Each structure stands twice: as C-alpha cells, then as structure tokens.
Amino acid sequence: METILEVSQLRKAYGKKEALRDVTFSLRAGTSFGFLGPNGAGKSTTMKILTGIVNADGGTVKLFGRDATNDADAVARHIGYVPQDITLYEKLSAYDNLEFFGQSYGVRGAELKKRIREVLERTGLVDRANDEVQTFSGGMKRRINIAAAMLHRPKLLILDEPTVGIDPQSRNHIFDMIRELNREGVAILYSTHYMEEVETLCDEVAIMDQGTVKAKGPLGELLERYGRQAIYVEVAGMKEPPHSPGVAKASKEGAGWILETDRVGELMQRLLNEAAHRRWDVKQLEVVRPSLENVFLTVTGTALRD
Numbered sequence: 001m002e003t004i005l006e007v008s009q010l011r012k013a014y015g016k017k018e019a020l021r022d023v024t025f026s027l028r029a030g031t032s033f034g035f036l037g038p039n040g041a042g043k044s045t046t047m048k049i050l051t052g053i054v055n056a057d058g059g060t061v062k063l064f065g066r067d068a069t070n071d072a073d074a075v076a077r078h079i080g081y082v083p084q085d086i087t088l089y090e091k092l093s094a095y096d097n098l099e100f101f102g103q104s105y106g107v108r109g110a111e112l113k114k115r116i117r118e119v120l121e122r123t124g125l126v127d128r129a130n131d132e133v134q135t136f137s138g139g140m141k142r143r144i145n146i147a148a149a150m151l152h153r154p155k156l157l158i159l160d161e162p163t164v165g166i167d168p169q170s171r172n173h174i175f176d177m178i179r180e181l182n183r184e185g186v187a188i189l190y191s192t193h194y195m196e197e198v199e200t201l202c203d204e205v206a207i208m209d210q211g212t213v214k215a216k217g218p219l220g221e222l223l224e225r226y227g228r229q230a231i232y233v234e235v236a237g238m239k240e241p242p243h244s245p246g247v248a249k250a251s252k253e254g255a256g257w258i259l260e261t262d263r264v265g266e267l268m269q270r271l272l273n274e275a276a277h278r279r280w281d282v283k284q285l286e287v288v289r290p291s292l293e294n295v296f297l298t299v300t301g302t303a304l305r306d
C-alpha cells in the first residue's frame, strides 16, 4: 500500500520547553493510525506541524512523496484537520458553517450543496441543519466540525482527541463516521489518550511519550512484541501466589493472582495438574490477553491514566 505521509525526526521547542525531540513515523493510504500518548506527549504539536499551523525546528514531512513543509496548497488539498478545540461560528446555523468552510476549501455552487447534504447525513444532524450551532451539545458541534473537515474530500483526515468531553451517543456516532470514511479509503490519523479508542478504531499505532515515538506498528505486532503473557488464577483461600516454575512475576489482582510467564501453555498445564493434585477450589483460571495498556507500560515505563 502506498505511503502517503512520511514524518521524519521532527523537532520543536516552545522557548525552553522541548515539545518534540524526535517524531518519526509513516502512514499508508487507507490506514487508520492511532497516535496514543498522555497529555503533553506532543501529539497536538505534531498534528499542527503536519497541517502547517506550527513550524518545526527540524525534521521533514513528506505528503505523497513531496516536501509538505512549505506547500500549503498540497496540505489544504489532501488533509482534513479536526483540531482539539472546536472551531465553528456559534451564531451561524450548521448549514451556514458548512457552506463557509466548504467555500474556504474552494468547493462551490451545486457541488458544495450536494456535499453539504452528504456530510450532514453522515453526522445524523440533517434535521438540525438550520439551527444555530450555539444550541448544539458539545458532541453535535464536534460532529459538524468533522463534517466541515470532509467537504473537500481529503485523502487523510487528522483528528486531535475528538471525543474528549462529549456524550457517549455522539462518541459512538463519531466512531461510526470515522469507520465509514476509513472503509471508503480515507486514511485516519487519530490522536487520543484513551487506549480503548485505539483498540477499537485503529489498525496501526504510534505510542508517544515525552516528545518521541517510543514504539510503532500494526496493533497486533505491538501486542505480540511488548504485550505481557500471563495467566489469571483465583483459588478459594489462596493467600500466596502458586510457586510454579515459569512464573516470571506474580501480582495480586482482585481475589486472585496475575502470573506473568514466557510460556503460557506450559504454565497452564502445570497449574491444572497442581489444582487436581492439591484439590484446589478453582474459581477462575484463564489466559490474560496482552493489552495495549501493558504494551504502553513496557515501552514507556509508566501507566497511561485516562
């Protein structure tokens, strides 16, 4: 699949604050790419550099193989950007906002009308099209904001934490919109500090922390490479974790124990044997699937708090 965006060794400081130290990743056409990191990791700064809002101090950005740093036209044509802060005219209707943004991207006349109808249908807000945006909930505004970024039919949609502080219904609607656009071939670059959003929406991920990309790749590969292999065991009355060979680390969780191991199959067999032999009253015994949470912990050394 064609690489549409190549970001290499981006650096950026705000005064003495080093926001980006080395951001390097690439994105293929049609991918849904998650940009995961805590507040302050540098996600917004990276996205602002990609969209030409902020200048980098160093590094390169290539869009469709061409240097995008000073190519505002190419950026405007190919990228739709949904910033963290909603940018809409509160006193204008949803329709008029869309008309304004469409025109600013160079879409006009009957074609613009057609596209506005299309994006309104995607947002599920057709019946609110003529209401002033100031009467909308945060989630509805966000949906219109995403719609505005789609009017010029970009090949890449960049969304900066679009679900922060919005209601679950709008959140689900936004997820559906993003999935549909992605199915239609639009590449997605989605920043978030919610693990589960990356797990449900994205097929590739870059983990960002302290201004650098700590790990990146297909979600499945990261889980395999950095995810913890473990077994959860809960036995009535068990005060200490079982001392089976092959347990690298044991930690208490709920009423049972998480046993980390390199060899899940062997350890499971051993535990089953021990359970039969010692007549354990087993409440639960199961393999724990590696999660993005422990991938994050492994590559950054800290937990990501939602």
Ligand SMILES: Nc1ncnc2c1ncn2[C@@H]1O[C@H](COP(=O)(O)OP(=O)(O)OP(=O)(O)O)[C@@H](O)[C@H]1O
Pocket (backbone or CB within 6 Å): 014, 017, 018, 019, 037, 038, 039, 040, 041, 042, 043, 044, 045, 046, 084, 161
């Ligand atoms: N305009 C600015 N002036 C000074 N410092 C800034 C500015 N913008 C960002 N920073 C700092 O740069 C670092 C990276 O911020 P950035 O907003 O890119 O992170 P983020 O991962 O998007 O986090 P958030 O989710 O909080 O936006 C932070 O330490 C932040 O305080």
